[in-house]
Amino acid sequence: MAGEVESSKALSGLLNGLAQNAFHGHSGITEELLRSQLYPEVPAEEFRPFLAKMRGILKSVASADMDFNQLEAFLTAQTKKQGGITGEQAAVISKFWKSHKIKIRESLVSQSRWDNGFRGLSWRVDAKSQSRHSAQIHTPVAIIELEFGKSGQESEFLCLEFDEVKVNQILKKLSEVEDSISTLMQAA
Template sequence: MANLAGSALAREGRMDPDSSRPRGVTQGAHRLHEASRKQRGRREEEVERGPGKRRGADMTWQAARRAPVESIASADMDFNQLEAFLTAQTKKQGGITSDQAAVISKFWKSHKTKIRESLMNQSRWDSGLRGLSWRIDGKSQSRHSAQIHTPVAIMELEIGKSGQESEFLCLEFDEVKVNQLLKKLSEVEESISTLMQPA
Protein backbone atom coordinates (compact mmCIF):
# COMPACT_ATOMS: atom_id res chain seq x y z
CA MET A 1 0.00 0.00 0.00
CA ALA A 2 2.87 2.38 0.92
CA ASN A 3 4.60 1.55 -2.39
CA LEU A 4 1.45 2.37 -4.34
CA ALA A 5 1.13 5.74 -2.55
CA GLY A 6 4.83 6.44 -3.13
CA SER A 7 4.62 5.65 -6.86
CA ALA A 8 1.53 7.87 -7.16
CA LEU A 9 3.43 10.76 -5.54
CA ALA A 10 6.42 10.11 -7.84
CA ARG A 11 4.19 10.30 -10.93
CA GLU A 12 2.74 13.62 -9.71
CA GLY A 13 6.27 15.02 -9.21
CA ARG A 14 5.93 15.27 -5.43
CA MET A 15 8.18 12.31 -4.67
CA ASP A 16 11.94 12.22 -4.99
CA PRO A 17 12.66 9.44 -7.53
CA ASP A 18 15.94 8.52 -5.76
CA SER A 19 14.34 7.81 -2.38
CA SER A 20 11.06 6.90 -0.78
CA ARG A 21 10.62 10.36 0.78
CA PRO A 22 8.42 13.18 -0.50
CA ARG A 23 10.36 15.85 -2.48
CA GLY A 24 9.93 18.61 0.18
CA VAL A 25 11.45 16.41 2.89
CA THR A 26 14.44 15.63 0.67
CA GLN A 27 14.94 19.31 -0.19
CA GLY A 28 14.64 20.28 3.48
CA ALA A 29 17.22 17.67 4.46
CA HIS A 30 19.55 18.97 1.72
CA ARG A 31 19.22 22.57 2.98
CA LEU A 32 19.83 21.44 6.55
CA HIS A 33 22.93 19.54 5.41
CA GLU A 34 24.23 22.63 3.53
CA ALA A 35 23.65 24.89 6.55
CA SER A 36 25.38 22.38 8.81
CA ARG A 37 28.35 22.17 6.42
CA LYS A 38 28.68 25.99 6.31
CA GLN A 39 28.48 26.21 10.10
CA ARG A 40 31.15 23.51 10.44
CA GLY A 41 33.37 25.52 8.06
CA ARG A 42 32.89 28.65 10.18
CA ARG A 43 33.77 26.73 13.34
CA GLU A 44 36.96 25.45 11.70
CA GLU A 45 37.91 29.02 10.75
CA GLU A 46 37.31 30.14 14.35
CA VAL A 47 39.52 27.33 15.63
CA GLU A 48 42.27 28.44 13.23
CA ARG A 49 41.91 32.06 14.39
CA GLY A 50 41.88 31.03 18.01
CA PRO A 51 39.07 31.40 20.55
CA GLY A 52 40.57 34.46 22.20
CA LYS A 53 40.38 36.55 19.04
CA ARG A 54 36.74 35.72 18.38
CA ARG A 55 35.69 36.11 22.01
CA GLY A 56 37.60 39.38 22.26
CA ALA A 57 35.93 40.71 19.13
CA ASP A 58 32.49 39.67 20.44
CA MET A 59 33.16 41.29 23.82
CA THR A 60 34.36 44.51 22.18
CA TRP A 61 31.26 44.61 19.99
CA GLN A 62 28.97 43.93 22.96
CA ALA A 63 30.69 46.55 25.10
CA ALA A 64 30.44 49.10 22.29
CA ARG A 65 26.69 48.46 21.95
CA ARG A 66 26.00 48.22 25.68
CA ALA A 67 27.73 51.50 26.58
CA PRO A 68 25.11 53.80 24.97
CA VAL A 69 22.23 51.90 26.60
CA GLU A 70 23.91 52.07 30.02
CA SER A 71 24.47 55.82 29.58
CA ILE A 72 20.83 56.33 28.62
CA ALA A 73 19.60 54.32 31.62
CA SER A 74 21.93 55.91 34.18
CA ALA A 75 20.99 59.43 33.02
CA ASP A 76 17.28 58.49 32.89
CA MET A 77 17.03 60.43 29.61
CA ASP A 78 13.77 61.88 28.39
CA PHE A 79 12.94 61.47 24.69
CA ASN A 80 14.54 64.77 23.56
CA GLN A 81 17.77 63.95 25.40
CA LEU A 82 17.65 60.44 23.96
CA GLU A 83 17.41 61.66 20.37
CA ALA A 84 20.26 64.16 20.86
CA PHE A 85 22.44 61.51 22.51
CA LEU A 86 21.82 58.91 19.80
CA THR A 87 22.50 61.45 17.05
CA ALA A 88 25.84 62.26 18.69
CA GLN A 89 26.61 58.53 18.99
CA THR A 90 26.00 57.96 15.27
CA LYS A 91 28.38 60.79 14.35
CA LYS A 92 31.09 59.57 16.74
CA GLN A 93 34.02 57.58 15.28
CA GLY A 94 33.37 53.90 16.04
CA GLY A 95 29.90 54.76 17.31
CA ILE A 96 26.61 53.15 16.45
CA THR A 97 24.86 53.06 13.08
CA SER A 98 21.61 54.92 12.43
CA ASP A 99 19.76 51.57 12.32
CA GLN A 100 21.15 50.67 15.74
CA ALA A 101 20.17 54.12 17.03
CA ALA A 102 16.61 53.55 15.80
CA VAL A 103 16.45 50.16 17.54
CA ILE A 104 17.84 51.59 20.80
CA SER A 105 15.37 54.50 20.63
CA LYS A 106 12.41 52.19 20.09
CA PHE A 107 13.62 49.85 22.85
CA TRP A 108 14.07 52.72 25.35
CA LYS A 109 10.68 54.25 24.55
CA SER A 110 8.97 50.87 25.03
CA HIS A 111 10.82 49.74 28.14
CA LYS A 112 11.89 52.92 29.98
CA THR A 113 9.56 52.37 32.95
CA LYS A 114 10.54 48.72 33.40
CA ILE A 115 14.26 49.52 33.15
CA ARG A 116 13.92 52.32 35.70
CA GLU A 117 12.04 50.04 38.13
CA SER A 118 14.65 47.32 37.68
CA LEU A 119 17.51 49.75 38.37
CA MET A 120 15.72 51.09 41.45
CA ASN A 121 15.18 47.56 42.78
CA GLN A 122 18.83 46.67 42.17
CA SER A 123 19.99 49.77 44.04
CA ARG A 124 18.01 48.83 47.17
CA TRP A 125 20.26 46.18 48.63
CA ASP A 126 19.27 46.66 52.26
CA SER A 127 15.98 46.59 54.09
CA GLY A 128 13.96 49.78 54.15
CA LEU A 129 11.65 51.31 56.74
CA ARG A 130 8.06 50.49 55.83
CA GLY A 131 6.32 51.80 58.88
CA LEU A 132 6.75 53.26 62.37
CA SER A 133 4.46 53.36 65.37
CA TRP A 134 5.08 54.62 68.88
CA ARG A 135 3.50 55.11 72.25
CA ILE A 136 4.47 56.40 75.71
CA ASP A 137 4.39 53.88 78.53
CA GLY A 138 5.36 53.74 82.17
CA LYS A 139 8.30 51.53 83.04
CA SER A 140 7.03 48.66 85.21
CA GLN A 141 10.35 46.91 85.91
CA SER A 142 13.85 48.09 86.54
CA ARG A 143 16.98 47.16 88.44
CA HIS A 144 16.67 50.46 90.25
CA SER A 145 13.45 51.30 92.07
CA ALA A 146 13.80 55.01 91.18
CA GLN A 147 13.28 54.17 87.48
CA ILE A 148 9.98 52.35 87.99
CA HIS A 149 6.95 54.30 86.68
CA THR A 150 9.15 56.70 84.69
CA PRO A 151 7.86 57.42 81.17
CA VAL A 152 9.47 55.57 78.24
CA ALA A 153 8.87 55.76 74.52
CA ILE A 154 8.11 52.42 72.88
CA MET A 155 8.85 52.54 69.17
CA GLU A 156 8.00 49.74 66.75
CA LEU A 157 9.73 49.77 63.34
CA GLU A 158 8.43 47.76 60.40
CA ILE A 159 11.44 46.83 58.24
CA GLY A 160 11.58 44.82 55.03
CA LYS A 161 12.97 44.35 51.55
CA SER A 162 10.87 44.80 48.45
CA GLY A 163 8.77 41.71 47.78
CA GLN A 164 9.51 40.12 51.17
CA GLU A 165 7.63 39.91 54.44
CA SER A 166 8.21 42.63 57.01
CA GLU A 167 10.14 42.21 60.22
CA PHE A 168 9.31 44.21 63.33
CA LEU A 169 11.80 45.78 65.70
CA CYS A 170 10.66 47.10 69.06
CA LEU A 171 12.79 49.75 70.81
CA GLU A 172 12.46 51.35 74.22
CA PHE A 173 13.81 54.86 74.86
CA ASP A 174 14.00 56.82 78.08
CA GLU A 175 14.19 60.63 78.05
CA VAL A 176 17.99 60.72 77.59
CA LYS A 177 17.91 58.30 74.65
CA VAL A 178 15.00 60.16 73.02
CA ASN A 179 17.05 63.39 73.19
CA GLN A 180 20.10 61.62 71.67
CA LEU A 181 17.94 60.22 68.88
CA LEU A 182 16.37 63.62 68.15
CA LYS A 183 19.84 65.24 68.03
CA LYS A 184 21.09 62.61 65.53
CA LEU A 185 17.96 62.97 63.39
CA SER A 186 18.45 66.74 63.37
CA GLU A 187 22.03 66.22 62.10
CA VAL A 188 20.76 63.89 59.38
CA GLU A 189 18.14 66.46 58.34
CA GLU A 190 20.78 69.22 58.13
CA SER A 191 23.05 67.01 56.00
CA ILE A 192 20.23 66.18 53.61
CA SER A 193 19.23 69.87 53.34
CA THR A 194 22.85 70.83 52.60
CA LEU A 195 23.12 68.20 49.87
CA MET A 196 19.83 69.29 48.30
CA GLN A 197 20.95 72.94 47.97
CA PRO A 198 21.63 73.89 44.33
CA ALA A 199 25.32 74.43 43.63
Protein backbone atom coordinates (compact mmCIF):
# COMPACT_ATOMS: atom_id res chain seq x y z
CA MET A 1 0.00 0.00 0.00
CA ALA A 2 2.75 2.46 0.95
CA GLY A 3 4.45 2.25 -2.46
CA GLU A 4 1.13 2.60 -4.27
CA VAL A 5 -0.01 5.55 -2.16
CA GLU A 6 3.32 7.31 -2.62
CA SER A 7 2.83 7.47 -6.36
CA SER A 8 2.49 11.15 -7.20
CA LYS A 9 0.67 10.49 -10.43
CA ALA A 10 -1.93 8.25 -8.77
CA LEU A 11 -2.46 10.71 -5.91
CA SER A 12 -2.86 13.59 -8.35
CA GLY A 13 -5.46 11.55 -10.24
CA LEU A 14 -7.22 10.72 -6.98
CA LEU A 15 -7.39 14.40 -5.99
CA ASN A 16 -8.74 15.26 -9.44
CA GLY A 17 -11.42 12.59 -9.11
CA LEU A 18 -12.39 13.73 -5.62
CA ALA A 19 -12.61 17.35 -6.80
CA GLN A 20 -14.73 16.37 -9.80
CA ASN A 21 -17.10 14.48 -7.53
CA ALA A 22 -17.27 16.90 -4.60
CA PHE A 23 -17.03 20.29 -6.29
CA HIS A 24 -18.01 19.89 -9.93
CA GLY A 25 -21.03 17.57 -9.62
CA HIS A 26 -19.67 14.49 -11.42
CA SER A 27 -21.45 11.82 -9.40
CA GLY A 28 -20.19 8.96 -11.60
CA ILE A 29 -16.76 9.12 -9.98
CA THR A 30 -17.13 6.48 -7.30
CA GLU A 31 -14.78 4.97 -4.74
CA GLU A 32 -14.58 1.75 -6.74
CA LEU A 33 -13.80 3.62 -9.98
CA LEU A 34 -10.98 5.56 -8.30
CA ARG A 35 -9.53 2.43 -6.71
CA SER A 36 -9.72 0.31 -9.86
CA GLN A 37 -8.22 3.03 -12.09
CA LEU A 38 -5.56 4.45 -9.77
CA TYR A 39 -4.80 1.85 -7.09
CA PRO A 40 -5.81 -1.54 -8.56
CA GLU A 41 -3.35 -3.49 -6.39
CA VAL A 42 -4.66 -2.01 -3.13
CA PRO A 43 -7.45 -3.92 -1.34
CA ALA A 44 -10.67 -1.96 -0.77
CA GLU A 45 -10.33 -2.15 3.04
CA GLU A 46 -6.94 -0.38 2.84
CA PHE A 47 -7.99 2.07 0.16
CA ARG A 48 -11.15 3.29 1.93
CA PRO A 49 -9.36 4.98 4.91
CA PHE A 50 -6.79 6.54 2.58
CA LEU A 51 -9.59 7.90 0.37
CA ALA A 52 -11.42 9.29 3.42
CA LYS A 53 -8.23 11.01 4.61
CA MET A 54 -7.59 12.64 1.21
CA ARG A 55 -11.25 13.65 0.87
CA GLY A 56 -11.13 15.25 4.33
CA ILE A 57 -7.92 17.15 3.57
CA LEU A 58 -9.26 18.39 0.23
CA LYS A 59 -12.55 19.52 1.79
CA SER A 60 -10.71 21.30 4.62
CA VAL A 61 -8.46 23.14 2.18
CA ALA A 62 -11.37 24.09 -0.11
CA SER A 63 -13.84 25.11 2.60
CA ALA A 64 -11.26 27.43 4.17
CA ASP A 65 -10.27 28.70 0.69
CA MET A 66 -6.68 28.53 1.92
CA ASP A 67 -4.07 30.85 0.51
CA PHE A 68 -0.67 29.31 -0.12
CA ASN A 69 0.80 30.25 3.28
CA GLN A 70 -2.18 28.73 5.09
CA LEU A 71 -1.94 25.66 2.87
CA GLU A 72 1.73 25.10 3.67
CA ALA A 73 1.11 25.47 7.42
CA PHE A 74 -1.88 23.09 7.23
CA LEU A 75 0.04 20.48 5.24
CA THR A 76 3.05 20.72 7.55
CA ALA A 77 0.75 20.05 10.51
CA GLN A 78 -0.76 17.08 8.63
CA THR A 79 2.70 15.57 8.06
CA LYS A 80 3.58 15.84 11.75
CA LYS A 81 0.47 14.24 13.19
CA GLN A 82 0.26 10.50 13.72
CA GLY A 83 -1.54 8.81 10.84
CA GLY A 84 -1.12 11.96 8.77
CA ILE A 85 0.37 12.34 5.33
CA THR A 86 3.90 12.05 3.97
CA GLY A 87 5.98 14.94 2.70
CA GLU A 88 5.59 13.67 -0.87
CA GLN A 89 1.81 13.56 -0.48
CA ALA A 90 1.86 17.10 0.92
CA ALA A 91 3.82 18.26 -2.14
CA VAL A 92 1.27 16.65 -4.49
CA ILE A 93 -1.66 18.21 -2.58
CA SER A 94 0.05 21.61 -2.64
CA LYS A 95 0.68 21.39 -6.39
CA PHE A 96 -2.90 20.25 -6.98
CA TRP A 97 -4.37 23.12 -4.93
CA LYS A 98 -2.20 25.72 -6.65
CA SER A 99 -3.50 24.68 -10.05
CA HIS A 100 -7.16 24.04 -9.09
CA LYS A 101 -7.90 26.65 -6.39
CA ILE A 102 -9.66 29.14 -8.67
CA LYS A 103 -11.90 26.58 -10.41
CA ILE A 104 -12.89 24.94 -7.13
CA ARG A 105 -13.66 28.30 -5.54
CA GLU A 106 -15.78 29.36 -8.54
CA SER A 107 -17.67 26.06 -8.38
CA LEU A 108 -18.35 26.43 -4.65
CA VAL A 109 -19.54 30.01 -5.09
CA SER A 110 -21.78 28.97 -7.98
CA GLN A 111 -23.28 26.10 -5.96
CA SER A 112 -24.03 28.41 -3.04
CA ARG A 113 -26.11 30.85 -5.15
CA TRP A 114 -29.86 30.40 -5.09
CA ASP A 115 -30.82 33.44 -7.12
CA ASN A 116 -29.58 35.11 -10.24
CA GLY A 117 -26.18 36.74 -10.07
CA PHE A 118 -24.96 39.88 -11.78
CA ARG A 119 -22.99 38.94 -14.89
CA GLY A 120 -22.25 42.19 -16.63
CA LEU A 121 -23.02 45.77 -17.51
CA SER A 122 -22.77 47.71 -20.73
CA TRP A 123 -23.67 51.30 -21.42
CA ARG A 124 -23.65 53.91 -24.13
CA VAL A 125 -24.78 57.45 -24.77
CA ASP A 126 -27.19 57.85 -27.66
CA ALA A 127 -29.59 60.40 -29.13
CA LYS A 128 -33.30 59.89 -28.64
CA SER A 129 -34.89 59.14 -32.02
CA GLN A 130 -38.56 58.82 -31.02
CA SER A 131 -40.69 60.72 -28.55
CA ARG A 132 -44.21 61.98 -28.00
CA HIS A 133 -42.81 65.49 -27.95
CA SER A 134 -40.73 66.72 -30.86
CA ALA A 135 -38.56 68.84 -28.53
CA GLN A 136 -37.17 65.65 -26.96
CA ILE A 137 -35.98 64.15 -30.26
CA HIS A 138 -32.18 64.18 -30.66
CA THR A 139 -31.61 64.84 -26.93
CA PRO A 140 -28.83 62.71 -25.40
CA VAL A 141 -29.80 59.66 -23.34
CA ALA A 142 -27.75 57.14 -21.39
CA ILE A 143 -28.68 53.53 -22.10
CA ILE A 144 -27.56 50.95 -19.55
CA GLU A 145 -27.96 47.20 -20.03
CA LEU A 146 -27.59 44.89 -17.02
CA GLU A 147 -27.09 41.14 -17.45
CA PHE A 148 -28.29 38.66 -14.81
CA GLY A 149 -28.40 34.89 -14.67
CA LYS A 150 -27.61 31.63 -12.96
CA SER A 151 -24.67 29.46 -13.87
CA GLY A 152 -25.54 27.17 -16.74
CA GLN A 153 -28.63 29.15 -17.74
CA GLU A 154 -29.26 31.83 -20.32
CA SER A 155 -28.91 35.43 -19.21
CA GLU A 156 -31.73 37.85 -18.60
CA PHE A 157 -31.26 41.50 -19.54
CA LEU A 158 -32.60 44.71 -18.04
CA CYS A 159 -32.33 47.80 -20.22
CA LEU A 160 -32.58 51.26 -18.60
CA GLU A 161 -32.75 54.64 -20.30
CA PHE A 162 -31.85 57.89 -18.51
CA ASP A 163 -32.16 61.44 -19.71
CA GLU A 164 -29.77 64.19 -18.61
CA VAL A 165 -31.86 65.07 -15.53
CA LYS A 166 -31.88 61.44 -14.29
CA VAL A 167 -28.15 61.04 -14.91
CA ASN A 168 -27.47 64.19 -12.88
CA GLN A 169 -29.70 62.90 -10.06
CA ILE A 170 -27.81 59.59 -10.00
CA LEU A 171 -24.45 61.38 -10.01
CA LYS A 172 -25.62 63.56 -7.11
CA LYS A 173 -26.69 60.48 -5.11
CA LEU A 174 -23.39 58.74 -5.83
CA SER A 175 -21.55 61.86 -4.67
CA GLU A 176 -23.56 61.82 -1.43
CA VAL A 177 -22.69 58.15 -0.90
CA GLU A 178 -19.01 58.88 -1.54
CA ASP A 179 -19.10 61.76 0.97
CA SER A 180 -20.77 59.51 3.57
CA ILE A 181 -18.14 56.82 3.08
CA SER A 182 -15.33 59.38 3.36
CA THR A 183 -16.84 60.75 6.58
CA LEU A 184 -17.16 57.24 8.05
CA MET A 185 -13.58 56.36 7.06
CA GLN A 186 -12.19 59.53 8.67
CA ALA A 187 -14.14 58.82 11.87
CA ALA A 188 -12.73 55.29 12.08
